Amino acid sequence: MATWDELSEALEDYTASCNTNDRLRKMQRDWTRTLHFISSDTDVTFTMVVEAGEITGTPAGHHGVPDIVVTTDSETFCDMFWGDLNPVAKYLRGDIAVRGSQEDVMRLDAISYVIWPDA
Amino acid sequence: MSQPGTGEIHLRRSVGTATATATSAGLAFAAIDYLGVVSIMAYAPGASGWLAIGIGACLMVLVAGVFSELNGLYPTAAGIRLYLGRALGTRTALTVTFTYMTTVVLVIAADAFLIGAALRHVLHEPAGLAYLWIAILLAVATAANLRGVVLAGWIQTVVTYVVLASTAVVSIIAIFHVGGSFRTPLHLFGAKPLSGIQAIAFALFLFAAFEWVTTTAEEARGPTVISRALFLAPLLIWATSTLFLLGLSHLVPFAALHHSAFPQLLLGQAALGSVGELWMLAITVLTALNTFNGGFLVASRFIYAAAREGNLPPMLARLNLNAVPWVAVCTLATASAVLAAVIFATGQWLLLVAVGATLEAGIYALASASLLILRRKEDRDRPFRLRGGRGLAIAGTAIFSIFGLATGLADPADSSHFSPAPLLVILVLAAISALYVTLGVPRVQAATAARRAAAARPSRRPPRPTAEAPPSDPTVEPMEP
Numbered sequence: 286m287a288t289w290d291e292l293s294e295a296l297e298d299y300t301a302s303c304n305t306n307d308r309l310r311k312m313q314r315d316w317t318r319t320l321h322f323i324s325s326d327t328d329v330t331f332t333m334v335v336e337a338g339e340i341t342g343t344p345a346g347h348h349g350v351p352d353i354v355v356t357t358d359s360e361t362f363c364d365m366f367w368g369d370l371n372p373v374a375k376y377l378r379g380d381i382a383v384r385g386s387q388e389d390v391m392r393l394d395a396i397s398y399v400i401w402p403d404a
Numbered sequence: 405m406s407q408p409g410t411g412e413i414h415l416r417r418s419v420g421t422a423t424a425t426a427t428s429a430g431l432a433f434a435a436i437d438y439l440g441v442v443s444i445m446a447y448a449p450g451a452s453g454w455l456a457i458g459i460g461a462c463l464m465v466l467v468a469g470v471f472s473e474l475n476g477l478y479p480t481a482a483g484i485r486l487y488l489g490r491a492l493g494t495r496t497a498l499t500v501t502f503t504y505m506t507t508v509v510l511v512i513a514a515d516a517f518l519i520g521a522a523l524r525h526v527l528h529e530p531a532g533l534a535y536l537w538i539a540i541l542l543a544v545a546t547a548a549n550l551r552g553v554v555l556a557g558w559i560q561t562v563v564t565y566v567v568l569a570s571t572a573v574v575s576i577i578a579i580f581h582v583g584g585s586f587r588t589p590l591h592l593f594g595a596k597p598l599s600g601i602q603a604i605a606f607a608l609f610l611f612a613a614f615e616w617v618t619t620t621a622e623e624a625r626g627p628t629v630i631s632r633a634l635f636l637a638p639l640l641i642w643a644t645s646t647l648f649l650l651g652l653s654h655l656v657p658f659a660a661l662h663h664s665a666f667p668q669l670l671l672g673q674a675a676l677g678s679v680g681e682l683w684m685l686a687i688t689v690l691t692a693l694n695t696f697n698g699g700f701l702v703a704s705r706f707i708y709a710a711a712r713e714g715n716l717p718p719m720l721a722r723l724n725l726n727a728v729p730w731v732a733v734c735t736l737a738t739a740s741a742v743l744a745a746v747i748f749a750t751g752q753w754l755l756l757v758a759v760g761a762t763l764e765a766g767i768y769a770l771a772s773a774s775l776l777i778l779r780r781k782e783d784r785d786r787p788f789r790l791r792g793g794r795g796l797a798i799a800g801t802a803i804f805s806i807f808g809l810a811t812g813l814a815d816p817a818d819s820s821h822f823s824p825a826p827l828l829v830i831l832v833l834a835a836i837s838a839l840y841v842t843l844g845v846p847r848v849q850a851a852t853a854a855r856r857a858a859a860a861r862p863s864r865r866p867p868r869p870t871a872e873a874p875p876s877d878p879t880v881e882p883m884e885p
Contacts, residue, residue, distance in 0.1 A: 350414065352415060384415060391727070404861075
């Protein structure tokens with residue numbers, strides 16, 4: 286079970302990796318979304334705000350109306366944001382549950398794929 | 405863990421019942437459905453095909469119930485992989501899904517061919533130019549997909565309802581047109597009982613792919629939206645197809661229909677002259693919007709996910725700057741163009757109907773069997789539970805297996821003969837899929853593992869301190885990123 290501090294550290298690294306990746310920024314230039322995350326084992330919730338492909342905030346709690354809601358356990362979230370696991374494999378096994386359009390779900394995975402192609 | 409779809413989460417953009425129903429009906433009602441109706445008429449004498457479509461629609465209630473419960477258990481775009489995997493094992497699930505996805509290529513190719521043939525017919529061009537139209541249609545669809553163009557939900561909804569309503573209106577005009585007649589409207593099993601069964605089996609094809617709406621479960625407004633769509637969409641298809649069949653049998657001689665790739669144009673011509681023909685041509689072209697948009701999208705994203713998971717070569721997951729899996733889209737387009745060329749050269753479009761009907765019956769039988777197995781394995785609550793589920797699942801497995809064989813051994817070009825061709829095509833596709841899953845997938849996975857080992861990529865996550873701290877409450881001390 287990962288703590289909020291561990292999650293925050295992972296989110297901070299993920300944000301920096303995304304925002305400094307030129308190819309990803311170009312690919313996601315038309316992607317403005319609000320993502321809600323729910324950690325199923327700790328009940329921790331947080332939000333990710335993406336504006337034109339740039340992650341502009343990852344505050345605790347749920348803010349705004351979401352385009353996508355992602356639910357999984359805290360360890361999976363940590364590994365996912367550190368780029369240590371392949372989100373698609375977890376998703377196809379039903380370990381990560383997502384609410385949102387198929388296109389947004391794919392975009393979310395594309396972020397991990399572009400910044401960590403070997404994960 | 406919690407499942408999506410069971411809780412009340414309000415998304416900014418979500419799909420309601422009307423859109424989900426249109427999506428379901430739009431996925432099912434393609435240009436090839438007009439040929440599906442003609443295939444029914446080949447086995448059901450006179451106007452009796454309406455009975456076959458009616459019985460087919462009743463069977464769809466069972467299919468809708470089965471998929472509603474399965475979707476309630478696994479409300480995700482990867483649902484079919486999940487429930488087949490949990491019920492029948494991962495290898496079987498992969499084999500079935502790969503085979504199932506070939507139907508997408510089949511439908512895209514068939515629609516490209518049929519629209520090309522219809523355009524050529526109306527424009528009075530030489531036969532050879534039909535393939536030019538096919539190539540143009542596929543090129544436009546591929547370019548739109550590569551640029552990341554996705555039809556908005558409301559456009560899909562409008563297109564679907566316009567296609568269904570227009571087909572129904574032209575059919576009603578044909579039904580009330582003077583000069584026609586309805587022959588033997590109740591004679592479904594009169595000529596040969598087996599022909600009646602084959603007519604019903606072909607009627608199932610009219611509804612084929614309506615269950616793909618379950619892939620939109622993650623964007624549904626509530627847990628019951630997909631179930632409602634699954635029950636409502638077959639009603640729309642039933643009404644439209646029945647009217648179309650009655651219109652055809654009333655006004656167009658079967659001899660003129662049987663070897664035609666555009667029966668809808670013949671109906672339009674017979675009912676309203678050139679205006680009717682042009683109207684039905686416009687409707688035929690409109691069906692391509694849903695087929696190409698939905699088909700390319702569903703199949704290319706499936707290929708992307710399978711490649712990311714390590715079940716297909718990683719090259720197929722490559723993304724362009726529009727976040728589109730371009731290798732997957734180009735592969736689909738090439739396969740569709742090749743298949744359309746084969747149909748164009750051989751004129752075997754009715755074989756595609758038989759192959760599609762057999763595949764769908766097989767999928768319905770497997771879905772029923774999966775429900776039966778999962779009833780034993782999964783006792784958690786679901787938003788929809790099929791009443792009499794075990795008995796109906798057993799019945800569904802048996803009935804759809806029989807119907808699968810009925811179309812698998814049919815020769816729609818000559819209803820008085822049997823032909824193993826449709827079944828053989830599916831067996832070859834399934835054998836290729838099984839061979840790939842058994843031999844190819846382990847190699848792809850081994851190559852991926854070797855690549856990762858060569859990259860020697862260490863875990864990026866910092867090691868955790870030995871004494872684990874209790875989880876803190878972020879709402880008490882929120883952290884700024």
